[in-house]
């Protein structure tokens with residue numbers, strides 16, 4: 001289905017899934033964006049990064065550090081939008097502890113497989129990974145204290161749907177800690193139709 005941006009959403013999602021399936025399955029490849037543990041360390045990730053299993057961190061593909069906006073508190077219930085291979089979710093799981101919980105959602109099955117394996121390796125029982133789309137969250141109204149996300153909303157044409165869903169699932173007084181790419185210049189119509197610009 002074409003959007004008013006001129007991009008076919010189904011084609012875009014297929015290409016995004018292909019790109020991030022490669023990030024999960026061929027983590028050593030050179031992508032047009034930085035990935036892996038060294039990149040997370042460059043971003044000054046918190047000490048909890050050290051305990052995140054390699055299977056997750058090698059496929060880390062965030063754009064910045066959502067924890068630079070503040071640590072999560074013990075007992076909080078957290079949603080990680082577009083969790084990928086689970087690095088941020090597993091850091092969040094350590095911060096909120098056994099009284100808290102984390103749900104990571106992503107549409108790329110290969111990423112979720114790695115995230116689930118890493119959670120088992122870490123022994124994190126307070127985290128679950130769900131396959132789904134961030135424009136239609138399979139969670140009840142007012143079920144989270146915090147929504148975190150890293151490098152995901154820039155990939156979604158219908159940003160209003162994402163923010164409306166975030167608003168719906170957050171409890172009153174809840175907060176967002178989002179790391180993402182923004183653009184300061186208008187993008188040409190041709191640029192908006194270029195799938196490679198979206199996925200990269």
Ligand SMILES: C[S@@+](CC[C@H](N)C(=O)[O-])C[C@H]1O[C@@H](n2cnc3c(N)ncnc32)[C@H](O)[C@@H]1O
Nearest residue numbers: 060061062082083084106107108133134150151
């Ligand atoms: C740049 S990666 C970031 C992954 C993770 N947040 C991290 O920091 O490593 C973007 C992720 O967003 C997911 N994604 C993109 N669009 C999505 C959508 N509409 N619904 C759910 N997941 C989506 C992709 O599958 C991919 O895993």
